[in-house]
Amino acid sequence: MFARALIVLLAVANLGVALWWALQPAPARVAVPAADPGVPLLQLVDAARPPPARRAQAPAPDVAAAPRCFAFGPFVDAAAARHARAVLQPQAARLRLRANSDADATAWRVWLPPQADRAAADALAARIAAAGFDDWFVLRTGADRNAIALGRFGNAAAARTRAAALQAKGFPAEAEPILPAAAARWLDVRGGPGFDPQALRAASGAQRVEPRDCGD
Numbered sequence: 001m002f003a004r005a006l007i008v009l010l011a012v013a014n015l016g017v018a019l020w021w022a023l024q025p026a027p028a029r030v031a032v033p034a035a036d037p038g039v040p041l042l043q044l045v046d047a048a049r050p051p052p053a054r055r056a057q058a059p060a061p062d063v064a065a066a067p068r069c070f071a072f073g074p075f076v077d078a079a080a081a082r083h084a085r086a087v088l089q090p091q092a093a094r095l096r097l098r099a100n101s102d103a104d105a106t107a108w109r110v111w112l113p114p115q116a117d118r119a120a121a122d123a124l125a126a127r128i129a130a131a132g133f134d135d136w137f138v139l140r141t142g143a144d145r146n147a148i149a150l151g152r153f154g155n156a157a158a159a160r161t162r163a164a165a166l167q168a169k170g171f172p173a174e175a176e177p178i179l180p181a182a183a184a185r186w187l188d189v190r191g192g193p194g195f196d197p198q199a200l201r202a203a204s205g206a207q208r209v210e211p212r213d214c215g216d
Contacts (some may be wrong), residue, residue, distance in 0.1 A: 002144040005104040022138065032163050054205055067190050067191065067214050068170055068190075068195065068197075068211075068214070069190045069210060069211070070189050070197045070209050071186050071189075071209070072189060072197075072201060072206035072209050072210075073185060073187060073206055074184035074188065075185040075187070075210075077157075077181055078179070083204070084187055084204035084205055084206060087203050087205075088204055089113065090171065091098040091103045091145045091191070091195055092190060092192060092195075094188075094189070094191045095189050096188050097174075097188075098185070098186045102177065104179055105177030105179055106176060107153065107154060108153045108154070108158070108176065109150075109151070109176055110149075110153070110166070110169065110174070111144075111147055111149050111157065111173065112147060112150065112173055113149060114145060115146045115148075118140075118146055119148070121147070122138060124171075125148055128171060133165075134152070135150065149196070150162065150166060150173055152178075153175075187206075188215055
């Protein structure tokens with residue numbers, strides 16, 4: 001009996017405590033005092049930092065167009081080849097005369113094609129002399145007037161060696177075959193911007209125009 005009475009007493013006490021907590025008023029909310037206008041508010045670093053600006057994507061760089069090279073010809077004689085050279089030269093980044101075979105040449109010459117006028121030819125010749133080359137001559141008359149002759153050779157290897165030495169000094173010399181009248185002639189051209197091979201074939205009088213390896 002005593003134990004049962006003790007259990008009842010504890011249960012009543014627990015109920016009384018629970019009732020007392022339930023009847024307690026809610027705690028008053030403590031107002032956060034307003035900040036002094038002269039004192040900056042504290043901010044989290046990430047919150048204060050503005051979002052990163054979106055980086056604009058840079059445009060892709062222009063890719064230079066690969067050079068295009070062509071062979072114009074065949075030309076039946078030197079006069080026809082000279083006419084074609086005059087037509088093609090202003091549109092060409094590089095131009096050189098070629099035979100069907102090196103064996104067709106009777107000799108070889110190294111030269112720089114005609115300059116704009118005599119003054120330009122003389123100025124270029126002076127630069128060649130200053131670079132240490134002493135075998136040169138400015139052509140004053142004929143179809144190649146104001147061109148610069150840089151040597152005549154009996155074979156292609158010697159002529160190309162001479163041309164390579166001049167090119168290494170910045171002079172765009174060319175080794176070209178000297179051909180008999182009956183030999184077919186070709187002009188190998190590296191096209192510049194806006195180069196139109198078919199229109200230039202008709203203007204130059206070439207019988208054909210053929211794609212060519214620019215490394216050849």
